[in-house]
Amino acid sequence: MKLCSISVFFGLLLSGLLPQASEAQALSKPAFDRDTDLLLVQMDCKTDVDDIHTAAALYMLMSHPEFKNLSYLPVAGTYGVQEGLYVPPGEVLDLAFGKKWADADANRAKALAQVYKRVKKTLKSGGEVWIAEAGQSDFSALLIREIQSSMPEVALAERIHVVQHSNWNEEVTSKESLAFVKSTIDYHKIPDGNAVGNGTPGFRTPGYSQWEAQLSDPKLKAVWQLAVAVGLRYNGIDGRYDNKAVAENGLDFSDLSEVCYILGLSEIKDTDEFFNRFAQ
Structure with a gap:
């Protein structure tokens, strides 16, 4: 870069006309190909x-017409070295996805084989894995x-691309695994999805109860009703983490910020905007 270009760049940065680092990272949308690529939500x-x-x-997102042909697979039980009890997701995942999800808590080896089968098919056909x-x-x-x-x-x-939004998630990944992943594949660290206004959606919202009125599709409503009920059933119970947003009759789907980043939806501001856009 020429010296005059450097001078102009820093002038724009200082004047606020260029996005800050976290914003620039979020605004740099990945090239997910909806026709060929595979989305794993772990x-x-x-x-x-x-x-x-x-x-x-x-x-809800995958049920929207915009994403009806997208190839994806939910995977549950992909925990690291953290202590504490599991939150059984089977009721919600079965209702939402039928048998089309992998259970790494019940049988990690079986889940790995199931996921690898989908990954292999994607890679063999020229696609990428997110x-x-x-x-x-x-x-x-x-x-990997x-x-x-x-x-x-x-x-x-x-x-192979991995998108992470949480410092805590990195801290309770085994050091060997985290180092291996970061050094081997394309690793994206994005701003935390628990906060609003940092360049990615903020999907942790205490007291958000209007979701039920925003849903008219019976299946979508049933899935959300069950998810909220299961969340309240296990939140803070037997030493599990006490999620204040959930305890205050709100929603927390902060991990979906990574999916939004992958699919080029980082402009969504918060929970309300997400429901206004994708509720049916």
Whole structure:
């Protein structure tokens, strides 16, 4: 870059005409191809109930006509080394997705084989794999090692992408797994989906009760009603994390911020805007 260009760049940065680092990162949309790529939404479900709401929000998004042909797979139980009890998501996932989800809590090896089968098909057909890391990266590390071993011809850093939004999720991933994932594939760290106004959607909203009135589709309403009920059933129980937004009759699907980033929806501001746009 020429010296005059550097001077102009910093002048714009200081004047506020260029986005700050976190905003620039969020505004740089990934090139997810809806015709060829695979979206994996990996939820730890331990010990926060937010992934239960995230599953309902994912179902609502994937039910929208805009995304009806998108290839995706929810994966539950992808927790790392954190302590605490699991939040069983099976009721919600079964109602929303039938049997089209993988259960890494019940049987991690079986879930890995199930996910790898979808990944292999995608890679063989020329697509790429995008992982919304709604939890830790330990399961992703297992998956990447399997691809590395079974498909050595795949350029991992170009065709496997992981998106993470949470410092805590990184902290309770095993150090070895996190280091391996970050050094092997295309790793995106985006602003936290628990906050509004940082460049990605903020989907943690205490006291948000108007969602039910915004839904007219019976299946969507049933999925959300069950997700809210399950969230309240387990929130803060037996030492699980006490999610204040959920306790205050609100919603927390903050992990969906990663899905929004992958699909180029980072301009969505908050929970209300998400429901106004995708509720049916």
